[in-house]
Amino acid sequence: MSGSAAWLMDFGGGVLAAMSVTHVLHVLEDMSLVHRVPLAPAHCNRVLVWQQQLLPVVDLAQLKAPELTAALSQPGRAYACVLGWRIANDATEYGVLLTRSLPRRIVIADDSMVAPSASEASTWQGSALSFFSYHGRTAPIIDPAPLFGLPPPSRDAIAPQGRHL
Amino acid sequence: MTAGIHNFTARRADTAATLVVLSLDGIALALPQHEIAALEPILDVQSLANRKAKAAGSLTIGERPCPVYALGSELNCLPKIPQSYRVCAILNNDSSRGREAFALACIEIRFVPRAAVATHELPRAMVKQKTPIKSLLVHGEQLLFATNVNALFTHITRIDADIIPFDERSRKLRQ
Numbered sequence: 045m046s047g048s049a050a051w052l053m054d055f056g057g058g059v060l061a062a063m064s065v066t067h068v069l070h071v072l073e074d075m076s077l078v079h080r081v082p083l084a085p086a087h088c089n090r091v092l093v094w095q096q097q098l099l100p101v102v103d104l105a106q107l108k109a110p111e112l113t114a115a116l117s118q119p120g121r122a123y124a125c126v127l128g129w130r131i132a133n134d135a136t137e138y139g140v141l142l143t144r145s146l147p148r149r150i151v152i153a154d155d156s157m158v159a160p161s162a163s164e165a166s167t168w169q170g171s172a173l174s175f176f177s178y179h180g181r182t183a184p185i186i187d188p189a190p191l192f193g194l195p196p197p198s199r200d201a202i203a204p205q206g207r208h209l
Numbered sequence: 210m211t212a213g214i215h216n217f218t219a220r221r222a223d224t225a226a227t228l229v230v231l232s233l234d235g236i237a238l239a240l241p242q243h244e245i246a247a248l249e250p251i252l253d254v255q256s257l258a259n260r261k262a263k264a265a266g267s268l269t270i271g272e273r274p275c276p277v278y279a280l281g282s283e284l285n286c287l288p289k290i291p292q293s294y295r296v297c298a299i300l301n302n303d304s305s306r307g308r309e310a311f312a313l314a315c316i317e318i319r320f321v322p323r324a325a326v327a328t329h330e331l332p333r334a335m336v337k338q339k340t341p342i343k344s345l346l347v348h349g350e351q352l353l354f355a356t357n358v359n360a361l362f363t364h365i366t367r368i369d370a371d372i373i374p375f376d377e378r379s380r381k382l383r384q
Contacts, residue, residue, distance in 0.1 A: 077350075079352040080235075080236075080282070081331075081335060081342070081345070081352075081354070082236060082282060082283045082284045082340075082342070082354070083283065083284055083337065083339070083340040083341075083342065084335040084337070084340070085334065085335065085337065088332070088334040088335055089335070091332065091335075091345060091352065093347055093350070093352070096327065097329075098329040098332070098345055098347060098352075099332075100332035100333075100334050100335060102334065139334075191334075192332070192333065192334045193332075193333040193334035193336075
């Protein structure tokens with residue numbers, strides 16, 4: 045049985061998703077480097093100062109399940125996961141996702157890929173590469189670029205590891 | 210004081226050699242120095258009796274009233290000037306367009322050389338038309354929000370326009 049390595053992330057509010065291991069660069073526990081930006085959209089109203097760059101911080105729970113409590117307003121810890129992905133001309137784009145716990149490394153078996161329900165497909169439209177079954181739940185494998193308002197990378201620029209990852 | 214107010218110029222924040230940083234409730238705005246006409250102590254501000262007004266107070270500048278706004282952490286207009294706000298910046302509004310001067314109350318005001326800050330564009334996912342924030346500046350470990358008088362004036366005017374008196378809102382709901 046073959047599979048692909050991925051990071052499983054819990055975004056709070058019951059939102060769970062996986063991402064290619066090549067996309068996750070850094071996980072920060074120190075939220076003092078995260079600054080709030082007034083009048084920004086609720087799902088992306090923070091930035092992280094990271095290595096002399098200013099990265100947008102997306103709260104996926106707020107984006108995908110706004111009726112539930114957003115990750116940072118829930119009691120308990122939040123982590124800032126710095127992501128990087130290739131765009132055209134070999135350049136790299138960066139962004140940050142807030143998670144409720146440290147990402148967990150998993151292997152997604154090829155035979156665990158499933159078709160999403162209409163509601164799941166609608167929720168993750170434009171940001172899911174595919175879906176897999178994880179402990180009885182259907183979770184997406186996400187492409188970071190659309191979450192940050194950017195076009196998805198071209199096929200050539202997608203991380204080389206894994207089939208869809 | 211009026212004589213000290215300069216005519217508005219169209220110089221942009223990113224070309225100003227010095228920025229003026231206005232500290233508000235948990236955030237800090239950065240404006241080009243030439244957009245600040247004068248500073249006044251908060252003690253000279255008179256509270257406004259009209260609680261529907263977005264201005265928290267008023268200053269008399271050259272025998273003319275100058276509204277004083279107190280902005281909160283979401284750039285919302287506060288009805289009262291918080292006790293921690295101790296100084297007012299009188300801003301050079303665009304008098305060629307008939308705009309009156311206005312003032313912002315703040316906790317403190319600092320001058321920062323433009324060369325000491327790193328400028329970053331507003332991330333694409335954050336860009337909204339209705340924001341006076343033009344770019345993000347990193348100064349040491351502090352994040353500053355670059356703006357200008359025109360953008361602030363438009364923002365405050367828009368907040369005014371969005372406000373519907375309670376009785377009018379009730380009337381609309383009943384219809």
